[in-house]
Amino acid sequence: MTPEQPNAILPDAPTNPVQALLEAPLSLRERKKLKTRQTVRREAYRLFVEQGYENTTVEQIAAAAEVSPSTFFRYFATKEDLVLTDEYDPAMIASLMARPAGEPFLRSCRETLIGLIRTLLQHERQELLTRMRLVTQVPALRAGLFRIGNSPHELYLDVLTRRAGLDEPTYDMRVTAAAIGAATTEAVLQWAAGDGREDIADLVDRTFALLESGFAGV
Amino acid sequence: MTPEQPNAILPDAPTNPVQALLEAPLSLRERKKLKTRQTVRREAYRLFVEQGYENTTVEQIAAAAEVSPSTFFRYFATKEDLVLTDEYDPAMIASLMARPAGEPFLRSCRETLIGLIRTLLQHERQELLTRMRLVTQVPALRAGLFRIGNSPHELYLDVLTRRAGLDEPTYDMRVTAAAIGAATTEAVLQWAAGDGREDIADLVDRTFALLESGFAGV
DNA sequence: CCTCCTTTTGATAGTTACTGTCATTTGACA
């Protein structure tokens, strides 16, 4: 179906770790799987927007994407995963680990987050908005954000632990990861709840300013 | 079954808002419902500890509590609610609203939280430990903590908004509520993950110290 | 082009959490 030329969509070499991972070269077979995955997800979003998340069954999605329900569940472990999983965690981790060693963690997070979001906005702005809006509006999805194995919380905790060269995180790291994870999630969701025209960097900056201030003004 | 004496378990008048709500007088019929609710919950916890949360079906719980599955769902909207719902939110809100007007929100939270937990530890220490451990160990439950309509996040946000005399929360309030909610939740879960002998007040204090410091040391 | 082998797919049956409805039972109260 698609010509099997090497991955030459963007001719120039990727510049940052986020783009690097987004544009990794793919073997022949992987392409088809990726395409199916994208089709399923696209059809799902279309149906979600048309008739709502709860009112859309997996069966409908599978039918729209022209795969069997069995196949659907091979691509997405749960219906929630259609919205909640992304492929950016490795990029985020790499970007965080690449920050200067002595830099305060809050600053590392700020830079990484803004970089990642900027990249995503270029490539898939509308999809990102749709996803985040679904998360804000559907209780099950909002909750799913904090499922073990999936949460920003755990990503931050992982990086904090590795940065310190430890095997197990300290208590302070756990609390820090929880607070930053929740705050940044809130920032992105609030951005999506608006019309999407507001500059996400401004929101992120306000968020980190608040965190750094120790909530003195509240 | 139980003699219908007025609520005289503790003879002296309740001293703080938390106890006040825990000991509110109940009408005759309410007692039975409360008892059923407690039985169902107790049997459920027993089964959860014995054979795990996921391996325990609602049908089993209903049978153990000698009610029909239909009745089970009249008492608990979802299986998760067995673990996730409590009756302390109103007490928490009341206690928070009763703090001095100008007090920094972090301090209000600290005092309220420690007061509430102390009270709970006296009345139902073991159950609290069991519940929190289930939450830490079962992904679905951990996620459920953040379901809309249920989360500490929303409780804090509600109080912040009302304290300021507003109808809608500001962006800063949203972020603050998210961060504090996640951090305090983490504190309680970490306490439960340990042997339960550590003084929860110490953990809470460390948590709030971290929040106040702006994560300077991390 | 044909063959073999692996990967991917689809069909099918089953489990479980939950929803809705309706008849029956229960318990308070006159």
Added chain:
DNA sequence: TGTCAAATGACAGTAACTATCAAAAGGAGG
């Protein structure tokens, strides 16, 4: 004791998964 509302249970149905197994597809080697 009779009455009425609240509580319960039985039943049928939906939808998200899970497990299993046979069929199809696609690539490597002859």
